[in-house]
Amino acid sequence: MDSQPAPQTESGRTTVALVFGGRSAEHAISCATAASVLRAIDRDRYDVVPIGITREGRWVQVADDPARLEITDGRLPEVPDSDSTVVLPLGTGSNLVTVTEPGEVPRALSEVDVVFPLLHGPFGEDGTIQGLLELADIRYVGCGVLASAAMMDKAFMKAVFAGAGLPIGPYTVITDLQWQRDRAAALDAVHSLAFPVFVKPARAGSSVGITRVDDPAELVAAIEMAREHDPKVIVEAGISGRELECGVLGGHGSGSPRVSEVGEIVVGGEHTFYDFEAKYLDEASVALSCPADVPDTVRDEIQRIAAVAFEAADCEGLSRVDCFLTESGEVLLNEINTMPGFTPYSMYPQVWAASGVSYPELIDELITLALERRTGLR
Template sequence: MNDPDPDRARPRRIRVAVVFGGRSSEHAVSCSTAASFLSAIDRQAYDVVPIGIAPDGRWVTVADDPEPLRLTASQTPRVDRDAPHVLVPTSTDDRTLIVVEPGELPRDLGEVDVVFPLLHGPFGEDGTIQGLFDLADIRYVGSGVAASAAMMDKHLMKVVLAGAGLPIGPYTVVTDKAWRRDRSRCLDAVASLGWPVFVKPARAGSSMGISKVNGPDELEQAVELAREHDPKVIVEGAISGREIECGVLEGHGDTAPRTSVVGEARVVANHEFYDFEAKYIAADDVELTTPADVPEEVSDLIRRYAAEAFDAAGCEGLARVDFFYTDGGEVILNEVNTMPGFTPTSMFPRMWAATGIGYAELIDELIELAMQRRMGLR
């Protein structure tokens, strides 16, 4: 006998809130990541609720259309703060999103099962939004508060990695107080690294605010540029070598982290290093090779270090771990990204595709890991 209500027998689709945009300087990059995600996620398996965070921090509804969110040479996407306002739950017994519009009664947007936070940089990738979700016992993709915060801060990250016995390069830190109290001492500390150096905001990504400094005359300006993004600045001694990356996925249950084949990003034109424009705009200026052409023993070592870094930091879900393979044959760990670029052409999904997990399947894996996660302290 035919069921008069065929929908009744179908399992309910997992409801995924995709959160993107945010207050950081990587707002447009986050939107671009969301565009790729919305294009690829399996609509037969998931109900998708796109939620944007405007640059001022306002949460709003966003049309389920990837095209306005793409980052191109002629389009810089931005979440519109004037869209209907979204209120997020803050108690452990509520998963309901509420939409508020001027002159209208609040309306129920429904419950969500899991959040996929496609946020890059401070106020999203740094443990802040993870803390909000933890307060309400909302499952989410990616690392928790502590790992997100420590890996976002390049200084704390190096302390954690060095403490785990992993190889890192030479660096010094310029805090806001130190810069204002004794600038000359900060400059002397940088000079002790030798030249050139790379000056970076301590808590930013996507190569925002980074400068290559070839001598002392360029240093103060580079520090001030980095301070536009973060009052805490890290300065790293230059390492001559190739930039090799490795993707990590959390293991299921009690299994060890899984690592992808390694990849290489090589600037071939118009850029001194792998900067923002090279990463997101001028694709022809960069050559991405997956798998990277390195000796098997080097690949194996990088993959082992990547898994060790993931565990040492307490990461969950996913990470991309970046290395230098020096001209002298050393492997030096550069940084851990807890929410790496996630467009189909980004290195993280490219490396996993070369390992045998395609983009849509990668989304499935990450949502499954988040759904399996125990709530509260872990």
């Protein structure tokens, strides 16, 4: 059933709930993202309701104070626990969010027109909160349930890409059952790849739990480390070349998706790849070149692949598409991130800034896209 455009409050502003934190290993990064959005969102157009999810999964009301949520001097922020719990309406006909406290009558927090889920990793980016918001009949920014779930799982992501005829690199998947039942066969599959390989949790992001393995003797330890974050592991053959990224915006009712300029990550210092510390704790070691210094034919191919991958995965709103440019000049699709890093210094906002869309404008456009899109089947 089609939904009508979201109403505005008596103030004339649309109410946006920012949801952040969460149970994944990317909790702190989600908080830092929320701090950036709180600072940049247009307060003349939007009333903002910050809602944090603690590491244990409790939904709590959080002060509208970005300073408490930023990464400062290497300190990683987190959502503080509380005795109160934020509750969404579970059904159509109401968009009133309430707060419950032990021994108290539930109180109204705010009516919410749209949710901006700034969650990375499992229990947020993977279709779980998207499903909850669909049940609540509340519009939300970003991809729907299926695209979020499939693109969070790198094994299913690769299958979608291959089915769409998109170029991908060699890889193998190690499920929990395979690792427990026949470890030797799982290791044999990895050894069929060319080293170095990258061992990753299948359903994590922000480079959490990833190891570059040059020596096969270090493989088991790398797999066990990835399994600390996810019992399902993907191992990818290392690609010798350059890492290039492209932002995608729009989808579904907004027409053909728009693609950004192509950016390139250059990692220096002691980092052998774009790991967690390089991304968030040692920014001086990372440089972004945008537009990337590549031939027009390569730029056009990356933008084409980004748009095709976005639509093949049934993505909506936003995604960042990561590619490799091999030494032979071939473009390989690496992955899609349906809720990419979203601070002003993250790749996704930066490639759009280089394309003429500022950070506040990007926030506004994503909210507008969400308000225009109905919930339910579409």
